[in-house]
Amino acid sequence: MFPNTRGFLWSDLETRALLDIWGEADVQSALDGNFRNSHVYRDVACRLADLGFDRTPEQCRIRIKGLKRQYFQARDGLKKNGHVRKICKYYDEMDRILSCRPVPAAAEQPDESLLEDGDDDGNGSGGVAGGGVESSQENFTEDSGECSSYAERAIKVECPPFAIPVPPGEGFKQLAPPSSAPSPLQRKRPKKRHTNLTLDAMMEKFLQQSMDAEQKFYKYEEQRLKIEDKRREAEHARELQMLQMLGQMLAGISSAVSQRSHSRACSPPRRANRQSFGETINYNPVDRALSPPIGISSFIQRSFSFRSAHTVKDMENIFRLVRNVIPPLTAKKHKGQDGRIGVIGGCQEYTGAPYFAAISALKVGADLSHVFCTKDAAAAIKSYSPELIVHPVLDIPNAVNEVEKWLPRLHTVVLGPGLGRDEVILEHAKGIIERTRAKGIPIVIDADGLWLIAQHPSIIQGYQGAILTPNLMEFSRLYEAVLRDPMDSNDHHGCVLRLSQALGNLTIVQKGERDLISDGQKVLVCSHEGSNRRCGGQGDLLSGSLGVLAHWAFLAGSEKTNGLNPFLVAAFGACSLTRQCNSQAFQKYGRSMTTKDMITEIGTAFNKLFET
Numbered sequence: 001m002f003p004n005t006r007g008f009l010w011s012d013l014e015t016r017a018l019l020d021i022w023g024e025a026d027v028q029s030a031l032d033g034n035f036r037n038s039h040v041y042r043d044v045a046c047r048l049a050d051l052g053f054d055r056t057p058e059q060c061r062i063r064i065k066g067l068k069r070q071y072f073q074a075r076d077g078l079k080k081n082g083h084v085r086k087i088c089k090y091y092d093e094m095d096r097i098l099s100c101r102p103v104p105a106a107a108e109q110p111d112e113s114l115l116e117d118g119d120d121d122g123n124g125s126g127g128v129a130g131g132g133v134e135s136s137q138e139n140f141t142e143d144s145g146e147c148s149s150y151a152e153r154a155i156k157v158e159c160p161p162f163a164i165p166v167p168p169g170e171g172f173k174q175l176a177p178p179s180s181a182p183s184p185l186q187r188k189r190p191k192k193r194h195t196n197l198t199l200d201a202m203m204e205k206f207l208q209q210s211m212d213a214e215q216k217f218y219k220y221e222e223q224r225l226k227i228e229d230k231r232r233e234a235e236h237a238r239e240l241q242m243l244q245m246l247g248q249m250l251a252g253i254s255s256a257v258s259q260r261s262h263s264r265a266c267s268p269p270r271r272a273n274r275q276s277f278g279e280t281i282n283y284n285p286v287d288r289a290l291s292p293p294i295g296i297s298s299f300i301q302r303s304f305s306f307r308s309a310h311t312v313k314d315m316e317n318i319f320r321l322v323r324n325v326i327p328p329l330t331a332k333k334h335k336g337q338d339g340r341i342g343v344i345g346g347c348q349e350y351t352g353a354p355y356f357a358a359i360s361a362l363k364v365g366a367d368l369s370h371v372f373c374t375k376d377a378a379a380a381i382k383s384y385s386p387e388l389i390v391h392p393v394l395d396i397p398n399a400v401n402e403v404e405k406w407l408p409r410l411h412t413v414v415l416g417p418g419l420g421r422d423e424v425i426l427e428h429a430k431g432i433i434e435r436t437r438a439k440g441i442p443i444v445i446d447a448d449g450l451w452l453i454a455q456h457p458s459i460i461q462g463y464q465g466a467i468l469t470p471n472l473m474e475f476s477r478l479y480e481a482v483l484r485d486p487m488d489s490n491d492h493h494g495c496v497l498r499l500s501q502a503l504g505n506l507t508i509v510q511k512g513e514r515d516l517i518s519d520g521q522k523v524l525v526c527s528h529e530g531s532n533r534r535c536g537g538q539g540d541l542l543s544g545s546l547g548v549l550a551h552w553a554f555l556a557g558s559e560k561t562n563g564l565n566p567f568l569v570a571a572f573g574a575c576s577l578t579r580q581c582n583s584q585a586f587q588k589y590g591r592s593m594t595t596k597d598m599i600t601e602i603g604t605a606f607n608k609l610f611e612t
């Protein structure tokens with residue numbers, strides 16, 4: 001579904017993400033102003049990691065360097081004979097970034113200044129300021145710090161005024177342009193060797209050498225990553241072993257108090273809830289017999305089902321998979337790494353819904369939560385919580401561009417809570433979905449966002465980074481719009497499967513008495529015990545929580561979810577969490593329970609489900 005970022009080759013998506021970050025104004029100005037730039041690439045790597053791509057600062061630096069080299073070769077090639085543009089796939093992106101950079105006044109030949117510096121940022125400031133070939137050479141040595149790959153050494157040749165990477169020992173001497181005074185280095189080494197070569201032949205040779213060097217580098221990098229993967233696998237296996245041991249211990253403890261647990265399971269309020277679920281609860285007597293009387297296993301058995309043929313082991317597995325994707329809290333992380341969520345919604349009528357979604361995201365564990373709403377909703381939303389970052393942009397004419405500026409900093413977008421049905425706002429929401437999709441950012445669509453999708457299914461069709469969370473009403477609207485048939489209310493499983501398939505296997509969560517979650521291949525059923533209290537805003541709590549869990553699951557990848565679609569696991573986690581909050585709050589407040597009470601329970605519910 002999404003590219004694995006640990007491979008030794010840079011995927012297209014990864015490269016574009018890198019270029020987006022590298023092209024950001026603050027990165028460019030940091031590179032402009034600094035002779036040494038390793039800290040800048042550390043930041044670039046961190047931002048890339050935030051987007052789910054695992055690269056070292058050195059890998060980023062080398063990748064940018066390679067791209068710059070291709071860009072300048074392509075650009076100069078274009079000027080001269082127009083046939084080498086194909087060597088730079090990202091020509092337009094590079095051109096947009098590099099052509100905006102200020103050209104220092106001293107630069108007679110901006111092309112050279114940009115290329116000859118040999119520095120890591122491509123700004124050429126040091127080289128140009130120093131003037132001439134020698135200073136650029138100094139810059140290269142100085143800026144590289146520790147020895148960089150030989151494949152990246154930049155040199156100048158007399159004829160083409162651009163640097164081409166060559167291995168040491170085969171390097172060409174540097175020659176100043178005809179108008180410059182020869183450097184001492186050039187005086188020592190008379191012109192020879194390649195003066196007879198044509199420009200094309202030289203370029204071909206240089207390109208070949210550069211490609212060979214690059215291949216070697218990637219080969220070594222691949223070997224290194226393979227070793228690293230093996231180490232991670234071993235670590236993972238050890239963790240699993242520990243978990244199994246822990247499970248056995250808990251089962252042992254639980255059998256000692258089985259009688260007590262049985263009577264608790266049959267206590268009146270719970271029985272009442274089960275009766276309300278009717279025959280749809282999937283209690284399999286065989287599983288019941290297999291499950292330990294209390295403890296995690298029986299708790300899970302009461303909570304989840306995996307179509308009708310689920311087993312206790314299946315349920316334990318799903319539960320474990322949710323735990324698997326939850327990132328550990330460590331001292332090594334900085335603010336933002338555990339999730340930056342953007343909620344698109346909030347208008348004059350509905351200020352509660354985006355607040356519920358955004359605050360739930362924070363309480364589940366996101367580090368930062370943004371709300372993009374209309375101007376007249378912003379003050380109210382801010383007043384509910386100082387913890388939210390509120391952008392009053394949804395009703396301004398360039399709303400889409402304003403939100404897009406933030407997209408590279410967001411891990412997941414949750415679109416729809418309290419959005420309203422104003423046509424202009426919905427048009428903006430449409431643009432935001434398109435830009436989010438183009439950037440490959442996971443998006444949870446709920447409430448009025450689903451109304452929009454029912455009008456224009458094509459905007460989300462085929463985007464597997466999308467998770468739709470319709471209630472029954474929203475589901476039937478969507479089903480009819482996409483499949484041009486009324487939904488069959490006797491076959492919810494089939495309908496969820498079919499809708500997901502018709503939309504290109506994106507994840508659908510049909511909320512209700514039981515939540516049905518499907519990616520068009522599997523249907524998971526979450527019937528975790530909640531309550532019969534149905535106050536507004538519970539769906540918003542679900543969409544905000546899902547925003548965070550979707551990011552974590554996406555980052556963890558399918559190796560942490562045992563091959564199961566990570567979004568299915570995330571949705572399962574969010575549904576069970578919402579229902580657990582409902583159950584806890586209902587036990588405290590009964591009929592007067594509201595969504596705010598459920599939000600207060602998020603911390604303890606999360607601990608109970610996922611951290612005990």
Ligand SMILES: NC(=O)C1=CN([C@@H]2O[C@H](COP(=O)(O)OP(=O)(O)OC[C@H]3O[C@@H](n4cnc5c(N)ncnc54)[C@H](OP(=O)(O)O)[C@@H]3O)[C@@H](O)[C@H]2O)[C@@H](O)CC1
Pocket residue numbers: 349350351352353354416417418419420447448471472473536537539540
């Ligand atoms: N505090 C706030 O700011 C909150 C704001 N919110 C925001 O309000 C906006 C509108 O959302 P919405 O869901 O209320 O409107 P809409 O889609 O027109 O549905 C109403 C129709 O659907 C039906 N219906 C509803 N649920 C059903 C179900 N499960 N199963 C079956 N039917 C069901 C219902 O039927 P009726 O009861 O009339 O028979 C009615 O006809 C949206 O932006 C949302 O985020 C909410 O988040 C709450 C908290």
Ligand SMILES: Nc1ncnc2c1ncn2[C@@H]1O[C@H](COP(=O)(O)OP(=O)(O)OP(=O)(O)O)[C@@H](O)[C@H]1O
Pocket residue numbers: 447470471472511512513514515530531532534535536537538539540541542575578579
């Ligand atoms: N009948 C029910 N029994 C138990 N839980 C339910 C029931 N109906 C919904 N839920 C749970 O409540 C949560 C929210 O679903 P709901 O259908 O209320 O969403 P919604 O209508 O979109 O909410 P909102 O009011 O935020 O728009 C889901 O997690 C779902 O599991």
